[in-house]
Amino acid sequence: MTTLAITGVTGHSGGFVAKELSEAGVAARHLARSPERAPKLAGATVKKCSYEYSDEVIAALSGIDVLFMISAKENPERLRQHRAFIDAVKVAGVKHIVYTSFYNASPSSTFTLARDHAVTEQYIKEKGLAYTFFA
Template identity: 65%
Template structure:
């Protein structure tokens, strides 16, 4: 069985590549800029983009199971996904494990979730065996907001999100790649162990870091205004703001045991993530 991993220079793909290497398995690594990718003894490195090109088809030729990390946020991401899926079909790939999004629907409040729903449908339409990893927003994202901005700001109200640690998603993917036949045509919803409001996240990080990190509950209008401090396109502003409106709408709430089912341990909590991030810097108080 030949497995391939995309996005090996990114957060998820690089960690999955490392975990697969630690298991002693051979893999094919695909990267748009292979010179940036870490080298492993049992990994072949191929230059490939999310497109339908002879280069990408050649990189996928002979691959049985493909771990497809969703492309970087881009106005043409959906077209990139479709082209890459077409290339995988032409190359003879049988099974795609795709990093989708929790509660992805074509009418999702979170604008970027809509592309994930359409990508899932396209993978099915093309006749692939599939496994969809529908991960929720990353706990790491909210922790970074707290540590780097010293606040969380957005129109989430009292809505809750079952945010998941990025490491858990990578570990689940690595397990699936070792036994992909066990997970054919399955959807796994990857959540953290708790439903958290923005204020609860801010309070937890404040307590552990001994800092004052507030949650500022903006209106939608205020959220757009505050984000215009960063030059961006309208679709990016829409995505940033809808991160919070999706939480307020309840679309990111709910808990599952899928991570525990795959890994044999509970999903990592925010407190554990804080401890992993900087164990000597933060308080160990409960």
């Protein structure tokens, strides 16, 4: 059986995915910086997890086959956070990452978000992870 995890379950996109999977009867691990804020959904196991590289994050990701990674909100630490988290994803042995990217992500874009997403996509590829990018 495939083990799923979702980041950002206390937010809009992650919360939507978590709710839809729960309603479809799909069990998933919900990852949240503040587990007490995570919605109480059927089939969900909630683990504390942030976009950092730590033993706690690696433990939260261990045993996951497919990870749905909601991109971090725009902030000066975004790329560092993404890289640290992706490093933890790799060490934890996650098999496939589904990343919420951006339409026409490009390192040469004049739009900051498009550049950030392009860099994150490239980093996921460099780590050798199987991936799906949503734009």
